[in-house]
Amino acid sequence: KAGVTQTPRYLIKTRGQQVTLSCSPISGHRSVSWYQQTPGQGLQFLFEYFSETQRNKGNFPGRFSGRQFSNSRSEMNVSTLELGDSALYLCASSLVPGTGEGEQFFGPGTRLTVL
Amino acid sequence: AQKVTQAQTEISVVEKEDVTLDCVYETRDTTYYLFWYKQPPSGELVFLIRRNSFDEQNEISGRYSWNFQKSTSSFNFTITASQVVDSAVYFCALRPAGGSYIPTFGRGTSLIVHP
Numbered sequence: 001k002a003g004v005t006q007t008p009r010y011l012i013k014t015r016g017q018q019v020t021l022s023c024s025p026i027s028g029h030r031s032v033s034w035y036q037q038t039p040g041q042g043l044q045f046l047f048e049y050f051s052e053t054q055r056n057k058g059n060f061p062g063r064f065s066g067r068q069f070s071n072s073r074s075e076m077n078v079s080t081l082e083l084g085d086s087a088l089y090l091c092a093s094s095l096v097p098g099t100g101e102g103e104q105f106f107g108p109g110t111r112l113t114v115l
Numbered sequence: 116a117q118k119v120t121q122a123q124t125e126i127s128v129v130e131k132e133d134v135t136l137d138c139v140y141e142t143r144d145t146t147y148y149l150f151w152y153k154q155p156p157s158g159e160l161v162f163l164i165r166r167n168s169f170d171e172q173n174e175i176s177g178r179y180s181w182n183f184q185k186s187t188s189s190f191n192f193t194i195t196a197s198q199v200v201d202s203a204v205y206f207c208a209l210r211p212a213g214g215s216y217i218p219t220f221g222r223g224t225s226l227i228v229h230p
Binding site for chain 2: 042043044045048056088090092103104105106107108109111
C-alpha cells in the first residue's frame, strides 16, 4: 500500500511569491492534515480537511490556505511568501478526522526555502 | 490553552543503554489523546503510540514502553537496550478529544545512540 506522497520535495521561492504544495493521502484515507515545522516554532498544526471541508485551522494568517479534492488529495497554498515561511511542510492522512481514533500517517514533507 | 513540555533537548547514550524521554503536558480538557512520534533524519514523522486520557495502563511494545500518569500529567517513553537505529527526534503531542481537535506538539527530544 503506497504511503502519503508530497510534491515537490524541495522548493525555493523568493519573498512575495506564492507557492502550492500537494499531498496525496493513502488510498482510502479521507482526512488530510497539514503541519509546519521550523527550528524556531517547532511543529505547528495548519489545518485539517475531511471530505473536501476544512474541519480545523491552526493559528496561521490568511496567507495560508488549503483545499481538498473529491479524490481526497489536498493542496496548500501560501501567498505573499515571507522569509519566516521557510519550513518543512508535513502532510498526514488518516481514515477518520480528529486523529483521536485514527492513526495519522505522515508524508516525507516539502522543504520550502524562501529567499 | 494546551502545552506540551519535553525538557530534554538532546540525550546521548551508548548502544544497549536504557533511556527515558520525558513528556509533561497541560490541558483543561477532561478527555484528550496523547501521542509519541519518531522523526528520523529523513524527516517523515512515524507514529509510535496513542493513549486515551481514560486509559492509564502502561504499554510495552518490544523495546518500547510508555508510562502514563494522569496525576502528574506525564507521558514518558522508555527505550530499553537502545540501538543506533533509535537515533532520531522524538515528539510528544496532545490533542483534545472534542472541540477544536487541534494538536499541540512538544519541541522534541533528539536522541543520539552511539555504537
